[in-house]
Amino acid sequence: MKNFTKELTYKTSRSSGAGGQNVNKVETAVTVMWNPSETAHFSAEEIELISQKLKNRINLEGILQLTVSESRTQLQNKKIATEKVIELVNKALIKPKIRKPTKPSKRQVEKRIQTKKQLSEKKENRKFRF
Template structure:
């Protein structure tokens, strides 16, 4: 069980981990050790997350979500497989926690009377400046 919040937890069977070779520098180590982790979470098929949270995760995931509804997180920052596994899991939890908070609904506001008056006063001043420039020939 991966605890996300007090009432949401992901089952271990919903997450699939695959170990692959990391890219980048590292000499012989990077060529022979599969230390990078590819964490796959079937978001579309998940029973652990409420539908509204799923929708927000879909928006936040971006390119990490494939067309089958599977969220893929690749972690290769560390040389150790265990550290990369923890890093990938932590990033998944952070993404879902970010989606738990619903965005605030925007309340439309109107300009104040004073701001309207300032705007009109500035327009008048600009207009009178242009009028003075015109001059009669």
């Protein structure tokens, strides 16, 4: 987990929702912005991985944007936004294990066929005969 929080930029805007009369005056919603291609904390491979996995959240200028207006305070929203960006980037850097294709053992195949035969016999015995 690398600390790239110094590269984040913040922009505030008026938030909708709870807040009473204050909601029309105070800019509590926080938009956090980060450009992964201009970071000094990640290798080129990691930047490519981040860009690939978060392509739906990265705009045409190549900036990762996230807006938070969960809390009534700007400071709390800023904290939440920072945590969410860090979490997103950390999840994007996780490489899934490569699946190795396997075959069922002879015993498993035999057991499956045997079970199918038993079921078939059971159903065959249910038929009405004259």
